[in-house]
Amino acid sequence: MNYEHIPAEKFRFVQENEILRDKELQTKSRSFFADAMLRFSKNKSSVIATWILLFLLLYAFIAPILSPYSIWEQDKILVNYAPYVPEVARMGIGILDGASVYTSQNDASMNYWKGIAQETGMDPVIGVVGTHESTVKVRGQDVVRYTYDLEVNSYYALGILYRTLSYDEYEAIQNWQNETGIQVIYPYVEQSDIQGISDRPNIWYQVDGKGSAVTDADGNLIPMYSTREEIAGPEYHSIRIPGDPGNYIYAYSKSGAVQCRVLYYNYYIYMNGHEPSFLMGTNAMGQDIFCGIGVGARFSLLFALLVSAINLTIGAVYGAVQGYYGGWVDMTLDRIADVLSGVPFVVVTTLFQLHLAKKVGVVPSFLFAFVLTGWIGMAALTRRQFYRFKGQEFILAARTLGASDSRLMFKHIFPNGIGSIITSCALVIPGVISSETSMTYLGIVDLSSFAGTTIGTLLSQGNAVVTTSPHAILFPSIFLGLLMICFNLFGNGLRDAFNPTTRGEED
C-alpha cells in the first residue's frame, strides 16, 4: 500500500464541531498518609502485630483495674505462689490449680498431707507425678522405702498457721463463722502434746520424736487437741469441728490476746472477702503478677512515649539546625553529639541516679538519662533529611520569596522528611522499653516505690526463684517478648509503608 499518496477523501475529522476536554478523573485522589496506610494494611504480619499490640496495650491499662488486687497490696504469706483460680481449680483440669511439685516426699510427709486434708477438708495433694523406690538397710534387713514426687496445691498446703488475735478480732471471727459457716479457727494443740514441735501448726495428731505420725491400728491419725480449760481464752461459741466432744479448746490465752490455730485459706476469705485467686500467681513481694505486669507495662509505655516525644522534639530541632546551616555549626554540634553518645548508658543512668534521684525524684532523673543521649539518632536522621532537601529548587523559590530560616526549616523542609521520622519513632519506643527494663532488672534504677513495680523488677524477682516458681518469670517474659516483637513488626510495617523504596531491606 502506498502511504505517500493517500487521497484526500480517505481522511476524516476526528472532531469538528465539538470542544475537546480532558476527561474528568475517575479515581479518587489519595493523600500521602492514606497511601501509606493502604500499603501498611497489605502487610499481613504487621497488621497481626498491630492487633496483638493493641491487645497488649489494652491489657496494660485494664489489668490493674480488673485485678481484685492493688499493686500496693503485698501479701506476706502468699509469696511466689503458683497461678490459682479456685473456680477453675475445682474443675480439676490441671490448670490454674496452684500446683507446685514437691519432690522426695516420704511416708511421714504423706501423713502430714493427709493430716491437713483430714482436718481442714481441703486436700492439698493433687496427684503423684513420680514414685521412687529405694532399698535401705534397717537393723541388717533390707527394707523397701518409697518416696513420691507430689503435685501439691500450695494454697491448701499452707494449711493452718498460728495467729495471735486480740479479743475483739477473736470475737469478730467467731461471729463471721456463725454467719457464713466457714470455719477459720481450729482447736488448739499444745506443743507439749506433739513432742514440742512449734514450727508446724498443721500437726494435730500424735507424733513420735521425729515428727512422724503415730497411727492407730487402722492407720488413722490420733487427734491430740487440748482440752485444758484453764489455759483457754474467752469462751468459744462458734462452729466446732466434727468429732469434737465439746471440750476442745479453740484458743490459748496470752496476756490480753489469744493465740489460735487459724486455717489461712479461710482466714484469707475473712480478711479479703474472697478466696485467693491469682491468674498468674504471685511474686516474691506477694503481689499479684497479673496486676503487676499491667502496672509495669503501663509505666513502661507511658515512659517510653514521653521519652520518645522529648527526644523527637530535641532531635528534630538539633538536626534541623545542623542540617540547615551546615559548615562549622554542623561540625560543632556534631562533635557535641559525638561526645555525648560516647558515654555508656549504664554510666549515664547511674550518675543521674546518684546525683539527682534525691533532689528531683527517681523517675525524672531516669528520664534525663534517656534524654541526654536518646535524641542523637533522631538528630542524625533529621540532619540527613535536611541535607537531601535543602538544595532543591522549591527551597530556593521559597527563599527568594523571603521566607525566614525557621519557616524554611519547619514549613518547607521538615514535612518532607516526616515519614521517615515518624517511622523511626515507632522503632524508638521498643528500644526505650528494652533499656528501661534492663536498668530496672539490674537494680540500677529502683522504680517500685513510684510505679509499684516494673517488668524489669518482676523479671529480676522471678529470676531469683526460677527453679521453684518458674511462673514468676514466665509470664513477664512472655509479655515482654510479645510486646517487643509486635512493636518491631509494627514499626517495620510503618517504615515500609511510609518509605516504599527501602521495603524488605532490613528485615
Place this chain on the structure above:
Amino acid sequence: MVKYTIQRVVYMFCVFMIITLMCFVLIRMLPLPALAPNDPHTTILELRRESLGYNKPYLVQFGIFLKNIVTKWDWGVSEKLYIGRDVWQVFLEKLPATMIVNLYSILWTIPVGIALGILAALKKNTWVDYTISTLTMVVISVPSFVYAFLVQYIFCFKLRWFPFLMKGGTDYFSLEMFRSIIPPVLSLSFGVIAGFCRTTRAELTEVLTSEFMLLARTKGLTKAQATVRHALRNCFVVVVPGIFGEFIGIIGGSLIIERIFSIPGVGGLTLNAINGLDYNIFMLSTCFYTAIGLVASLVVDISYGFIDPRIRMGSKK
C-alpha cells in the same frame, strides 16, 4: 589512609578525654562514702585521699588522677568492696571470665550468622528465606534475659545438662568450666546470630540484584562463581567491620547475662561498684566501657576504609 587513621585516632582520644573528664568531675562531686572508724585502713585511705587532692579544685584533682595513671598506671585503690586493693588488679582478675564467655560466643555465632544470612539471601522469597527472616526478626526483638531464663530453666534445671551458674575459679580452659560456660554463651549467641544474619541477608540481596552481577554472569561465570567472587566480597564490605566491632565488644560483655549466670566478670564488678558506691572501681569501669565503645566504632570506621577504597577516597575531599 595513614593520615585518615591518625586523624580518627586523635579525634577519638580527644572525645575519650572529654568524657573521662566529665565523668570524673561528676563522680568526685558525689559525697564521699564514710570510712569505717577505728579501722587501720581508714588512716591510710584518708592520707591517700589527701594526696589525691580531694580538697582541691576538680581540675587539679583530674590532673593528679591523670598523672598517676600516666606515670604509675595507678587507678586508685578500692575503698569499699576490696578495701585497700589496687583497683586495676581487681579489674584484671575479673576480665578473663568476661572475655572467655564472649569469645566462645563470638567464635561460633559469626560463621553461623553469616551462613544463615547467605542462605536466606540466595533463597530469597522462598520458605527458607521466610523462616530465617521471621526467626531473625523475633530473636532480635526479644531481650536477652528472656533467652537466659529459657536456657537456664530448660537446659540447666529441667534437663540438667549444664550447671546452673558459672563455675568459680580461674581454670578457664578446663572441661568443667567449658560445660558451665555453655548456658551463658548460648544466651548471648541468639542475638549475635540474628544480627549478623540480618545484615548479611540485607547486603547480599542488594548486591545480588546489582548490574555487575549480571555482567559477571554474561561473561560466563557460573552462579556460584559469581556469588563467591563478586557478591560475597561486596557484601563483606559491610559485614566485616561489624565483625571487628563485635570482637572489640567481647571485652565489654553483657551486664545482664553476667548477672543471671553469676559470671565473675567485669559487668558484675561494675554493678557491685555501683550498688556499693565504690567510686574508684566505678571510675575505672566507666573509662573501660567508654574506651570499648569508642575503639569499636573507630575500628569499624577504619576497617571500612581499608576494605572499601571508595570510602577512603571520600575522606580526602
